Each structure stands twice: as C-alpha cells, then as structure tokens.
Amino acid sequence: QVQLVESGGGLVQPGGSLRLSCVVSGSILGINVMGWYRQAPGKQREMVTIINEQDDTTYATSVKGRFTISRDAAKKTMYLQMNSLKPEDTAVYYCNALKLGIDVYGKGTLVTVSS
Numbered sequence: 670q671v672q673l674v675e676s677g678g679g680l681v682q683p684g685g686s687l688r689l690s691c692v693v694s695g696s697i698l699g700i701n702v703m704g705w706y707r708q709a710p711g712k713q714r715e716m717v718t719i720i721n722e723q724d725d726t727t728y729a730t731s732v733k734g735r736f737t738i739s740r741d742a743a744k745k746t747m748y749l750q751m752n753s754l755k756p757e758d759t760a761v762y763y764c765n766a767l768k769l770g771i772d773v774y775g776k777g778t779l780v781t782v783s784s
Contacts, residue, residue: 704765735753
C-alpha cells in the first residue's frame with residue numbers, strides 16, 4: 670500500500686511559476702508509472718503528464734513546453750515544475766501512481782492562477 674501526499678499549490682499570477690511535489694510513503698516497488706492529473710471546477714479529471722520507470726514522459730498538449738515532470742527515486746518524490754501559468758491551469762492537481770495495476774491518487778493540491 671502506498672500513500673501520496675501533494676504540496677506546493679497556491680495562488681499565482683498569470684505568467685508565474687509553481688513547483689508541486691508528491692511524496693510517496695510505502696514501498697515504491699511495483700510502481701510502473703507516476704503522473705499528475707488535474708480537475709478544474711465543473712470539468713472531468715484530466716491527465717497533465719506521466720513518467721515511467723525509464724523516465725519516458727508524456728504531456729498533455731495544453732501544457733507541453735510549459736510544465737516539466739521529474740522524479741527523485743532516492744527521496745521517493747515526484748515534482749511538477751509549472752511555468753508560464755495561465756488562468757486555465759487553475760485546478761486541483763493530483764499525484765497518481767500505478768502500482769501493480771492499481772491506480773492510487775493523493776488528495777490533491779489547489780493551484781489558482783489569477784491576477
């Protein structure tokens with residue numbers, strides 16, 4: 670069993686930057702893919718970016734070139750660097766891990782982009 674805890678959300682002006690972190694508690698063995706998802710008010714949850722064991726990454730078209738996913742296995746932590754933030758990036762951001770075929774999500778961290 671793993672638990673995921675996100676941090677780093679907050680209020681930022683358009684054009685600003687934030688870095689989200691996701692700490693994994695429990696064993697990371699068997700985790701094949703990790704990623705970030707987001708859910709804006711009134712919308713369905715969507716994939717933002719994912720990273721696999723080989724550090725291959727995939728990004729949603731809407732964030733490509735602005736967001737960067739990374740991970741530090743020794744610290745059992747995953748990051749999401751978000752630059753050039755836009756109001757439409759406002760959402761609750763969730764950390765996700767796929768472990769032995771089971772999706773695990775954290776409780777989320779709110780990112781608000783507004784002037």
